Amino acid sequence: MFEKVTIIGFGLIGSSFAQALKLSGKVTHITAADASQEVCDVVIENGLADEATTDLKQAVTDADIVVLSVPVGAMEAVTKSIAPFLKDGAVLTDTGSVKDAVTKKVAPHLPDHAAFIPAHPIAGTEFSGPLAGFPELFQNRWVILTPLPEAPLRAVEKITEIWELTGANIEIMSPEHHDLILGITSHLPHLIAYTIVGTATNLEEDIQSEVIKYSASGFRDFTRIAASDPTMWRDVFLNNKFAVLEILQRFSEDLTALQRAIRYGDGEYLYQTFEQTRGIRRAIIEAGQADYPVARDPKKASQATS
Ligand code: NAP
Numbered sequence: 631m632f633e634k635v636t637i638i639g640f641g642l643i644g645s646s647f648a649q650a651l652k653l654s655g656k657v658t659h660i661t662a663a664d665a666s667q668e669v670c671d672v673v674i675e676n677g678l679a680d681e682a683t684t685d686l687k688q689a690v691t692d693a694d695i696v697v698l699s700v701p702v703g704a705m706e707a708v709t710k711s712i713a714p715f716l717k718d719g720a721v722l723t724d725t726g727s728v729k730d731a732v733t734k735k736v737a738p739h740l741p742d743h744a745a746f747i748p749a750h751p752i753a754g755t756e757f758s759g760p761l762a763g764f765p766e767l768f769q770n771r772w773v774i775l776t777p778l779p780e781a782p783l784r785a786v787e788k789i790t791e792i793w794e795l796t797g798a799n800i801e802i803m804s805p806e807h808h809d810l811i812l813g814i815t816s817h818l819p820h821l822i823a824y825t826i827v828g829t830a831t832n833l834e835e836d837i838q839s840e841v842i843k844y845s846a847s848g849f850r851d852f853t854r855i856a857a858s859d860p861t862m863w864r865d866v867f868l869n870n871k872f873a874v875l876e877i878l879q880r881f882s883e884d885l886t887a888l889q890r891a892i893r894y895g896d897g898e899y900l901y902q903t904f905e906q907t908r909g910i911r912r913a914i915i916e917a918g919q920a921d922y923p924v925a926r927d928p929k930k931a932s933q934a935t936s
Contacts, residue, residue, distance in 0.1 A: 632792060636661040636693040637679070638686060638708055639700030640669050642754065643725045645763025647697065648679050650796035653765045657795075662760075663689035665700075672760045687715045695792060698724035698736070703865035706735035716744040721785045723747045727812065727862070729776040729805035731869035737778065745785035748776045750808065751798060752816075756857045769797035770918055776805040813873035818881060820863055821874070823855035 635651060637644040640662040651657045662679035663686055664670055670682035683689050690696050690712045698705055705726060716722065722744055726732040733748050740746050753771040755762065773793045777786050790800045803811075830841045830849070841849070867874060891899040914920055 632657045632694055634659045634661065634693045635695045635697065635792070636663060636689045637697045637699055638663040638689065638712070639698065639704070640664040640673055640679070640682070640760050641699065641758050642762040643751065643767075644697065644699035645673075645678055645760040646753075646765065646767035647699065647725070647751075647763075647796065649763055649765035650768055651792070652679075654795040657792075661689050661693065664760075669760055676761065678760055678763070686712050690715050690717075690720075692717055693720060695788065696720060696722045698722070698726070701859075701861050701865045702726045702728050702732055702869050703861075705732050706739070709736045709739045713739045713741055713744075716741060718743045720744045721747060721788050723749050723789050725749060725751055727816065727866050728869040729774075729808045733776065733778065733805050745782050746778075747781055747785050747789040748805065749789055749793065750774045750776075750812070751793070752812075753798075756854055756859075758859045758862075766797070768793070771798050773798040773800050774808050775800060775802045776808050777802065809870050809873045810877075813870055813877045817866055817870055817874050818877050820855055820858060821867070821878070822881075823852040824863070826852045827856035 632651075635648075635657050637648055637660065640648070644662070644664075648660050648662060651660060659681075660679045662670065662673045662682040663684070664673075664682070665684060667684055670684060673679050673682035686708065693716075696712065696716065698708055700708055705724060709722070720743075722736070722740065723746070724732055724736065726748070727750060729748050729750060733746075736748075737746050751768055751771060751773045753767050755767075775786065775789060786802075793800055826849070830838065833841060845853070888900070888903065890896070891903075
C-alpha cells in the first residue's frame, strides 16, 4: 500500500498513471500538480486525482513517491523547486522519454535523504492533456527503469511495485542503452513522420489539398505520429542528440541503398528488405505490443492543453 503519491505534470502520462493507480486501490491519496490552473480544474471536475494544485511545494510535502511527468526540458527546474521540500525517505521518479540527460539534470539537485529512480513507460498516444489519459494505457507495456548503480535497492523495488500496479512489465537497463534503443524504436520514427508530413505541408496549396483528399493509409499513419506534442518532441531531440544523430546516419545509409536498388532495378534487394521488415511487424503483433485502445475522448483530449 502507498500512502501519498504526487504526480507533477498532469498530461497524458501523469493522468493515465493516476487513473491506473486509483483503479488498483493500493494508493491512499493521489495529488496532481501542474503549472496550469486550467489543468487542475479539469482534474477536479473529472475526479482524476484526490487533489490538484499549482503549488509544487505543497504538492510534494509528505509525499512518499513524487513522479515528474513534465516535458524533459522542464525536469531540472521542477526538481530544483521541489528538492528542499521532499520528505525523509521520499522516492523521486520521472516518466521522461530520454534517460541519460534527465538523470544528469535531476540527480545533482536531490537531497541525501531522498532517492531518484528514473523511469520511462513505453506507452503513449499522439494526444496530450489530462483528458487524454486512460487507466489501461500501461497494461502489458514495458516500463524501463534506469537506476544509477548507487541507487538504494528499496527505492528501485518501490518504483517497480508502483508501476506493476498499472499492469506494466518492468525492465532495468543503463540510461545510455535506453537512449540508443528508444532512438531507434521511437525517436527516429517520429523524426521521419515529422519530415514526411512537413514536406507535404510545404507543397503548393493546390497540391496540398489533394494530398489531404487522397491521403492513403501510409500518409495517414504518418500524420498521426506527426500530430504528437511539439514541446515534448523538441525536448526529446535536444536531449538525445548523440544517439539520434548516430541512428540517423545509419538510416540515411540504408535509404541510399534502397534508392540505389530502385535506380538500378534491383527487385531482389527490394523484395528481401520488405520481406525482412514484414517479419518485424509480425513479431510485434505476436508480442502483444501492436495497438492501443482508443483514448477516452480524443477530441476533448487534444484540446485540453491548447
Ligand atoms: P503532456 O500531455 O503535454 O503533459 C505535460 C503536462 O506538464 C502539461 O499539463 C504541462 O502543462 C505540464 N507542465 C509543463 N511544464 C511544467 C512545469 N514546469 N511544472 C508543472 N507542470 C508543467 O505530456 P505527456 O505526453 O504526458 O508527457 C509527459 C512526460 O512523459 C514527458 O517527459 C514525455 O517525454 C514522457 N512520455 C510521453 C509519452 C507520450 O507518448 N506522450 C510516452 C512516454 C513518456 P502545460 O500544458 O500548461 O505546459
